[in-house]
Amino acid sequence: MAGHDRRKRPDVNQSWDTIVDWLNRHCPEELDAIGPPATEDDVRDAERALGTALPDDLLAWWRRADGQDGLSGLLPSFYMPCSIRTALHRREMWMTAWNGVMEGADPARFAAFVEQANQATAGTPCKNAWLPRWLPIANDGGGNDLFVDLRPGPAHGCVRQFFRDAGADDAALWDGVAEMLADVAAGLTREVPVQGYRIWVEDDGGISWDDPASRWSIGGKVPVDVTRLRERYAAFVAEARAGGFNPPPAGSWPAEWIAAHVARNTELLIATTRAVLADGPAGREEEQAAAWAAQDWKRHRELMASAARAAAGIRYDNSDAMDPAILARLAGDGLATLADRVERLGARLCDLVEPLNRGRPIAHVRIVEEGTTIIDEPEGWLGVLNALWGRQLPLRTRQLRALR
The missing domain is CATH 3.40.1580.10 (SMI1/KNR4-like)
Structure with missing residues (x-):
């Protein structure tokens, strides 16, 4: 109390x-x-x-x-x-x-x-x-x-x-x-x-x-709405290109840092999504479902264990996208260049996402915010991508707008 x-x-x-x-x-x-x-x-x-x-x-x-x-x-x-x-x-x-x-x-x-x-x-x-x-x-x-x-x-x-x-x-x-x-x-x-x-x-x-974790991951079973994801990237890019931003309040990021964060975070998301796709999440889940339907419990356990081992090697860590030194370096490219980069990276990520919706892929997710680790465990990867369009991209767009 x-x-x-x-x-x-x-x-x-x-x-x-x-x-x-x-x-x-x-x-x-x-x-x-x-x-x-x-x-x-x-x-x-x-x-x-x-x-x-x-x-x-x-x-x-x-x-x-x-x-x-x-x-x-x-x-x-x-x-x-x-x-x-x-x-x-x-x-x-x-x-x-x-x-x-x-x-x-x-x-x-x-x-x-x-x-x-x-x-x-x-x-x-x-x-x-x-x-x-x-x-x-x-x-x-x-x-x-x-x-x-x-x-x-x-x-x-x-x-x-x-x-x-x-x-x-x-x-x-x-x-x-x-x-x-x-x-x-x-x-x-x-x-x-x-x-x-x-x-x-x-x-x-x-x-x-929202609790801190839910702004980064909201569960891993719901398919990603790729259309909404594209819309969120487009809205952020449009806001960044509009310009006219004032200096931020003490302790807040300037517009260039916000754009740098989105660009670097999208690169990290692309890398993890590619690793998930290379691991074949959809195929593994279909095999698990078939083993379950056939009541082949030994095979089902083997597939589950294999999935857990694979997920342990697939990691997403947002630390780079929150590091002031990295953000300052990327911000030096200027807001216009960063907006173009976010547009290209966002389109690339959206193109990769659709195949994920056929499975329930897992990755080890580590989220650091304001120096505090708020997630450090296996998470459904679809939940991370849904939180991207549901919270992270709208949040960064609103942060830009607030600087005007």
Whole structure:
């Protein structure tokens, strides 16, 4: 749990105003789904159900917006704010369905355990029950909730996670709703990480929160959309050729470095893709499928082991494309030359990708970002290429645009 002085919590109304303004400019459909202020009758119903007053920051939030309709990801990593009615419904569900499973053959003993845990101080771990003084405030549509812990003590009102299969996480994510909304406002407007996730606005205006790894690899089974990949390269090249870039803020790359990064990274991707193709990923997968269908388990195991050995020798490491010395050297060629190079390399990579879609190739992927290694293990190669068009190329294009 964050160590902020609870007497100096951020102002909920200021944070919510910032969030609403950002949504209005970037994701108006998300804003349209936000509910009107909660009624005082709903507030009283919640306090009666819990047997305690709601925290001031939660009340302030619900008095601005009573949840959100539809499936959204306003709160990281993919949580949609609950209305008071939804919160009470989900609380009842957890206390009946989940606790009903956990009480097992000894309901009396379980009830005594719940009673004792419910009187403990807020923030005290409790894995094996949903406690009456826990109130959901958001859900992810998959059975997981954010909730406020309304037991007594200094941590009263802290925000925690409850997982459908594992119960409540031991550590609180935020001291309270006010801190949570302040972090989200900063994440939206300054693109800083919130609990390790960064905001991403899709082309259609939807929002999601990316962890560091997902911006480089998003799974390896979905075929690469080569058309989208070509479009992303074309958009980047057009942006680079448009020119008119200002010097970057301190700590950011200039336009020439961004183009140098894309050029060098594409060279690395081409080299790994050629190695994958030389290894024959599609043929190996077809053999594996045939062995599985014939229930030839020995042959299937041999093919799987062979694939793992081959993948270990096929590597992609983005270090060169992140190295300041290499980027500075390449940047010396100038933006126009780099744009031409990216155009040629992008076309070459796209031409190589189509045959990969017949298999599920694997390569050892090492990703370094800001001096931190965030991936260093075998990954589906299709996932790396899908992340290229889904995140990396749009990200670099947006970085160029931001310098104008």
